[in-house]
Amino acid sequence: MSTLAIRDLHVSIETEQGTKPILRGVDLTISTGETPAVMGPNGSGKSTLAYTIAGHPRYTVDSGSITLDGEDVLAMSVDERARAGLFLAMQYPVEIPGVTVSNFLRTAKTAIDGQAPAIRGWVKDVRGAMGDLRMDQAFAERNVNEGFSGGEKKRHEILQLELLKPRFAVLDETDSGLDVDALKIVSEGVNRAKSETDLGVLLITHYTRILRYIKPDFVHVFVNGRVAEEGGPELADRLEDEGYDRFLTAEATV
Amino acid sequence: MTDPKSTDVVDSLSTDAVNPAVGDDIEDVTGTGGRPAIIADATTGHGTVPVQTRNERFASVDVADFPAVTGREAVWKLTPVADLQQLIEGDLDGGRYQADTAVDGGAEVSWVGRDDERIGTAGIPEDRAAANAWSSFDEAMLIRLTSEEGGSVTVRRSELGDAPRAAHTIVDVARFARGVVVLDNAGPAHLAENVEIRVADGADVTVVSVQDWADGAKHVANHFAQVGRDARLKHVVVSLGGDVVRVNPSVTLAGAGADGELLGVYFADAGQHLESQVFLFHQGDHTKGRVEYRGALQGAGAHTVWVGDVLIGPDATGTDSYEQNRNLVLSDGTRADSIPNLEIETGDIAGAGHASATGRFDDEQLFYLQARGIPEDQARRLVVRGFLSSIVQKIGVPELEQRLQDAIEAELAGARS
Numbered sequence A: 001m002s003t004l005a006i007r008d009l010h011v012s013i014e015t016e017q018g019t020k021p022i023l024r025g026v027d028l029t030i031s032t033g034e035t036p037a038v039m040g041p042n043g044s045g046k047s048t049l050a051y052t053i054a055g056h057p058r059y060t061v062d063s064g065s066i067t068l069d070g071e072d073v074l075a076m077s078v079d080e081r082a083r084a085g086l087f088l089a090m091q092y093p094v095e096i097p098g099v100t101v102s103n104f105l106r107t108a109k110t111a112i113d114g115q116a117p118a119i120r121g122w123v124k125d126v127r128g129a130m131g132d133l134r135m136d137q138a139f140a141e142r143n144v145n146e147g148f149s150g151g152e153k154k155r156h157e158i159l160q161l162e163l164l165k166p167r168f169a170v171l172d173e174t175d176s177g178l179d180v181d182a183l184k185i186v187s188e189g190v191n192r193a194k195s196e197t198d199l200g201v202l203l204i205t206h207y208t209r210i211l212r213y214i215k216p217d218f219v220h221v222f223v224n225g226r227v228a229e230e231g232g233p234e235l236a237d238r239l240e241d242e243g244y245d246r247f248l249t250a251e252a253t254v
Numbered sequence B: 001m002t003d004p005k006s007t008d009v010v011d012s013l014s015t016d017a018v019n020p021a022v023g024d025d026i027e028d029v030t031g032t033g034g035r036p037a038i039i040a041d042a043t044t045g046h047g048t049v050p051v052q053t054r055n056e057r058f059a060s061v062d063v064a065d066f067p068a069v070t071g072r073e074a075v076w077k078l079t080p081v082a083d084l085q086q087l088i089e090g091d092l093d094g095g096r097y098q099a100d101t102a103v104d105g106g107a108e109v110s111w112v113g114r115d116d117e118r119i120g121t122a123g124i125p126e127d128r129a130a131a132n133a134w135s136s137f138d139e140a141m142l143i144r145l146t147s148e149e150g151g152s153v154t155v156r157r158s159e160l161g162d163a164p165r166a167a168h169t170i171v172d173v174a175r176f177a178r179g180v181v182v183l184d185n186a187g188p189a190h191l192a193e194n195v196e197i198r199v200a201d202g203a204d205v206t207v208v209s210v211q212d213w214a215d216g217a218k219h220v221a222n223h224f225a226q227v228g229r230d231a232r233l234k235h236v237v238v239s240l241g242g243d244v245v246r247v248n249p250s251v252t253l254a255g256a257g258a259d260g261e262l263l264g265v266y267f268a269d270a271g272q273h274l275e276s277q278v279f280l281f282h283q284g285d286h287t288k289g290r291v292e293y294r295g296a297l298q299g300a301g302a303h304t305v306w307v308g309d310v311l312i313g314p315d316a317t318g319t320d321s322y323e324q325n326r327n328l329v330l331s332d333g334t335r336a337d338s339i340p341n342l343e344i345e346t347g348d349i350a351g352a353g354h355a356s357a358t359g360r361f362d363d364e365q366l367f368y369l370q371a372r373g374i375p376e377d378q379a380r381r382l383v384v385r386g387f388l389s390s391i392v393q394k395i396g397v398p399e400l401e402q403r404l405q406d407a408i409e410a411e412l413a414g415a416r417s
């Protein structure tokens, strides 16, 4: 079993108006096989947490720690983190013109495994995973995310998750922009990855919709850059009924 | 003069489609008409260039008709003319030269004299180096594509040597003929040349000129093309090697429904000057033009110049035209000049637009690739290769595409100087 531990994490970004603190002391622990959900209103810092785990250069860690089985994740480069088993499914995946999906996937797989995958098995794996996600095989020869619809981009993220087989995946609003069919397909992909590899999933979402298909074992409510409340899956149901108003008013009166 | 109605022109293509690989420090120029002549310069800001209607330039085949070049002329001001003195002013050897030709299908290659009736039918020099070459050549290489079934010719020149020389080439594509012509240049060269491309009605041809010269090479070329009714020309300039390389295509879409796709890709290393001044003239009605050049610059003193003049003539109603240039700056100390210029002399067109951008690496692309475990240097190479590949992928000659991808890869790995 592996554990990803986030301790008292403070993160800020540089803006034109100066340094802006976003995360104000986040504590969160996730072990392989677990699926905690992080829920919160727009702008509460969910993506910031996701990007900080992945090591995006825009975010500055002012204090606190992130460790993976005791190893200092913050000391690792972006690609080292990925090779250590961390995966971020992005809210807004990036287009890479001129780089085909198949070339990209093979290059990434080779980097993660430290050796090129055996060609036969790899081609079969890619085909199979694309089929499971109902992605047309033609996507393999298209350029990464270029001209993909919102839903296609999200499927492509999950395709990578299934093929690269990380230990922990942070899913940043993978549900947003998906219709109900796509949401089911994508959720099935995540559940497959969980059952096949004992993946730990940090499920970031604004809505409770995706929680119908991917069952969280824990819910962290994120408000204004920190965890405002924690609970079991039933907390998500309460948020479904009440929304985030309760937390927002509470913050406002502090 | 530009027709005032040109402000009604609708941009037929979204400029959002431009490559996001060009990210920070962007010098972006987009628009749909008029004469936005802007130099996008990665290091020194930008300025405005005076413009004269493009097809009113002085032209002559006789070098004596051109005054001495000072380097201040519009056509020379971005070029290191001192390095080209010999080609502009000096004596040039205009004799036959050694070339390896591979001919397949409906195609022929021969040499013809200066009195051949085809000479001068696709265009006339507009600068002194071109006129010097024209005045100096003894014989022209004639490449003919003759068949509707298709044909292909590759002319490989790799032993031109260091002595200053002139060359003249005619690519003559018969009515309804199809095919591919590759001018494949390597080795040492000190060459001024003209290439005439005659595309008869209904023909369909791809002409690729690869400049992968050795270090020290100097090459100035003018390509003149006339494209007939419903004919199609895909013209590709690939400049990778050589000290000073300037390949200027001038394409006239003469017949109704003619189609011109003008592509270019270049990679300038330290000290290299790579230039293309592109002119696309929509003369016939319902002509379609696409100009897309992309370049990368890496190393101190790497300099690229792209000038894209598009002229939509008074009779070119129903025209659809778009031109763009993108440059990716990979290190400090480089300079990319990018000057789009669109003139429209009829109000009744289907669309016209242009875009130009010079910028540094897009960190988001790098982050995405690294977040999938790909180390930074490899991720960089992937992005640059991808940026340039989108042109290479359009050439449509698989073996050549593969070779060029490999050559670009080698440039990126720094294995070449």
Ligand SMILES: Nc1ncnc2c1ncn2[C@@H]1O[C@H](COP(=O)(O)OP(=O)(O)OP(=O)(O)O)[C@@H](O)[C@H]1O
Pocket: A013, A014, A015, A022, A040, A041, A042, A043, A044, A045, A046, A047, A048, A049, A091, A173, A206
């Ligand atoms: N590059 C940036 N420049 C300025 N502010 C930023 C930047 N990135 C994030 N922020 C701000 O930081 C805060 C947290 O943003 P973040 O994207 O982490 O929120 P989120 O919870 O993911 O929101 P959403 O539900 O909309 O995705 C917001 O107030 C946001 O405006």
Ligand SMILES: [Mg+2]
Pocket: A046, A047, A048, A091, A172, A173
């Ligand atoms: Mg977000």
